Amino acid sequence: MIIAERKPVEEIMHMVSSAERILVLGCRGCVSVCSAGGEREVEILASLIRLGKQKEGKKAEVLEGSLVRQCDKEYIDSIDIWEGKYDAIVSMACGVGVNFIANLRPATVVYPGVNTSFFGGSAEQGVWAEQCAGCGNCILHHTGGLCPVARCAKSLMNGPCGGSQDGKCEIHSEVPCVWQLIHDRLARLDRKKDMLEVAPIRDWRPAGHGGPRKVKRDDLSV
Amino acid sequence: MSDFIPNIHAFCCHYTSQQMCNEGQEELSREGFPENVVINRMVCTGKVQVSNLLKAFEEGADGVYVVGCPEDKCHNLMGSQRAAKRVGAIKKALAELSVEPERIEMFHLERGFHPEFVSVAQEMDKRLRKLGLSPFKGEQS
Incomplete structure (x- = not known):
């Protein structure tokens, strides 16, 4: 929400x-x-x-x-x-x-x-955490359902950055490194090899960098 | 000492206000409970909403306070902790409106008959006499 x-x-x-x-x-x-x-x-x-x-x-x-x-x-x-x-x-x-x-x-x-x-969800009572950046080109299927765009301070597509320590982000020391979480999760799911694939340079136009976005559904239009 | 008598609204839970209910307003007054404090008795202070407390200011209170169970011994587990958080939220909002946050306070008292029930009322009365008329009672243009 x-x-x-x-x-x-x-x-x-x-x-x-x-x-x-x-x-x-x-x-x-x-x-x-x-x-x-x-x-x-x-x-x-x-x-x-x-x-x-x-x-x-x-x-x-x-x-x-x-x-x-x-x-x-x-x-x-x-x-x-x-x-x-x-x-x-x-x-x-x-x-x-x-x-x-x-x-x-x-x-x-x-x-x-x-x-x-x-865009986020309730982390605990009275605390909400960002989970999605609405970037327009979802890559969650590659990352075990955890979003590096919203949850990595650098929005890296290939991580971790090398600065994270003890599983925490180097920018915000209280925030878990989402790339650490992604690696751990993919290992648990027996998908370690997915991490060997290098994500290509990202096209950020769907994220709003090309101006206001619009979704049009012909099947719903009248 | 100023002649100003502050209008004070107290929100007390069932347990901390037992003294008032058993002894009645007259007996409480004899013990030194200020007559200018209006007691609103509630089942639990966890029931008090931010809007209830703000409404008291809107209705002319110069100060408001909440009396709930000790933080770790609330009859309803966390009711008085919730009330304290809500009082904190109003303190912040009052400060944003450049109004003294001390006009609202939270007290945690043991249940039953205790002199503290009277003394916190006296403390608020003394504090508000010093602070004076609520800034919300400004003259309308």
């Missing part, structure tokens, strides 16, 4: 400094699961904005709402139920949601309430 984290309150207060009617809009998708932008977090941020405005001695009406998702036009349309009741939206969805509101509501002021961090 997409992992996000609420922006500092002072940054959000600065964004909404001139707004008197604010809609804090959560998303019940990924950001709800990672406790960054679901209904509970909307309630908290709305409360903090109200308190911040009270402290500044400014009048403000802060509405709370959430959508099933903010990355589909159909759900963005449901913003209409708050029509005329806000000057600005603080979206607690990932950056996709903020873009969708901006794309589909040309006259609506929308601000991001979270920093969109990465």
